[in-house]
Amino acid sequence: MRIVDIARSAYTSTPAPIRRRLAPLVALVPRSLKYGPAFERWRRDIKRSEVEPAFAVDRAQSQLQALLTKASAGSAFWRNLLGAAAFATFELEALASVPITTKQMMREAGDAARVDALPALIQATTSGSNAEAPFEFLIDADRSVREFAFVTTAWGRAGYRPGDARAVLRGFRLDDANASHQWDPALGELRLAVFPLGPAEAAAMADEIERRRVSYIHGYPSAIELFARHLNNAGRRLAHPVRGIFPISEPVFAHQRDLFAKVFQQAEVVPFYGMSEKVAFAVERRGEPGVYTFEPLYGLAELVDDAGQPVATPGAEGRLLGTGFISTGMPFIRYDTGDRARLVEAATRENGWRLTVRDIAPRRKPDFLIAGDGGKIVATDLVPEDVTLLRGLAEWQFAQGSPGVATLRFVPAANGGASNAERLANALERRTDGRLRFNIEQVASITSGAHGKRAFIIQNIAG
Structure with missing residues (x-):
């Protein structure tokens, strides 16, 4: 039911006054209808791909073939760039023969890189980095549940189940500017104000987390750190234990992990790597901070050197490329993410075409x-x-x-x-x-x- 897939994206992007009126009604919808059958299918396939490398390879290969064919058939930009490669019987190993694309190429191509009709797409924008202007592009309107399937599967490592409540520390604008928190019953989100976040606000947030018996905290590591530091300074530990910390958008530093372990003693930290362009998704390996393994059903990740050749030596640094399968209305194929990383294990058929890297250096801010x-x-x-x-x-x-x-x-x-x-x-x-x-x-x-x-x-x- 594609309409269900679109509905979740529509709700999250709806203006706040309308969303407030809709939230109580959406909250009554059973999970099986709220996320739709596509969500459940994707979760099943993601879990299967983790234990069956052959299934992961076959699925990634068929998705790649379909993407290249769709891109070439729907856009002269892609047809000229891909040439005969789009219509060949395509093995995963042959992806390295496709030209690398860059943000500047996509920016200049603009609407010419689009292959689906505009009503099926919505506009997205990166936040920009340093002196670089934000990048505007289009993503599929129905991609939200597909993406959420990968996110919730990763969070499941800490016991999370779709529909479980989360306390969320990210840049929300709360309806009451003086409030420290706001509950969204439709998404099961206890939205916490990132700024200001002083001792009094942290105490009020902790009270609400306990009152609602929230077991998971999701948001920017810097904001979760500040919340945890206030609790630690006050000598407070939450009466209802936190089982999972889900950091996003920023690197997680060792001192933050140490603080989380001290304040939220039962919580597992589950970071993942993703991008606004929806080209790659990776989850940190359990027990190996800073080591990430990419999900081949989400998209194909590559690590190449500055000359564009595959990095084959463990420990060597390279550029991260991504070919995305989650959103294909404006395809991103062998897209240079601008991020860099060091190779741990190359993608092979034996490991289900899962690239593993460490020390991802994000493009947005020079750390x-x-x-x-x-x-x-x-x-x-x-x-x-x-x-x-x-x-x-x-x-x-x-x-x-x-x-x-x-x-x-x-x-x-x-x-x-x-x-x-x-x-x-x-x-x-x-x-x-x-x-x-x-x-x-x-x-x-x-x-x-x-x-x-x-x-x-x-x-x-x-x-």
């Missing part, structure tokens, strides 16, 4: 500072192993405008102050062997971006 000698000092090197160095700091962030010098912005905790920030800055200078000098700046709050994210590093060095 590094520039040392005086021009070298990069990555974000993970700026997180102290001794967490006692963070005492007295409620929030902290780095900003840089010139090489060799960075500013440590901090919000003091109740009993903290400049001396705590100076202690951390001095420790980081020693840790970087003097390649970076840190100034400190006390601020009232760490500013959130337009979508409620708190960047760990604000990098303002041109280029």
Whole structure:
């Protein structure tokens, strides 16, 4: 029932006043109807693909063949780019012969890259990165339940079942600007305000999580960290245990994992990697922080070097490409995501065509500072192993405008102050062997971006 698939996407994008009126009615719809039969079929196939590599390969290959044929038949742009490859009997290994596409190519192609009629599509936009303008494109109006099938299957590792309530910390605009939370009964979401998020707001959120017996927290790691830090500073532990932490959109740092383990002792952290363009989806391996395995039914992920050749040596770095199967009305084929990663295991028929990588470096924000000698000092090197160095700091962030010098912005905790920030800055200078000098700046709050994210590093060095 494609109408059911479209309905979920339509509800989530409906203006707030209308959504408020619809929510009580949507909440009464049984799960089997709310998500539709396509959702259940996808979940079954995803789980089967995890244990049957041959099934995963056959399914990925048939989806690739269908995508190439559809793209070439529906668009002169794709027909010219793909040539005869679109109509050949296509093996997965032959994908490497297809030209790589870039964001600039897709931007210039515009509507010429579309293969489905406009009523079947909706507009999407990336948030942009640094000096780069946002990228506008089209995605399938009915893709939401397909995508949600992958997300909920990943979350199932922590015991989550579709329909279970989640506390969500992302950039929501609540109806009451002074409220700390808002309940959406249709989606089972307890929406929590990301900004402001002080001790009083965190206490009110915790009360509501306990009252509704919510077992899962979903959102930006930086926001979940701040919530957890306030609870920890107050010595509070939730009476109803949290079973899963579902971080999105930002890297998860070691100090955040340590804090989550301390405050939410029964929770499993389940990060996944995805993109607005819907070309690739990967889930972090259990027990291996920072190692992600891609789902071949969602799309085909590749790791190539700067010359466009497949990366074959474990540990070698490359560019992530994606060919998406979830949204095909404006196809993305061998699309350069702009992200980089290091190879752990190449995709093969034996492993179900699952690429595994580590150290994904996202395109949006450069998670590094520039040392005086021009070298990069990555974000993970700026997180102290001794967490006692963070005492007295409620929030902290780095900003840089010139090489060799960075500013440590901090919000003091109740009993903290400049001396705590100076202690951390001095420790980081020693840790970087003097390649970076840190100034400190006390601020009232760490500013959130337009979508409620708190960047760990604000990098303002041109280029």
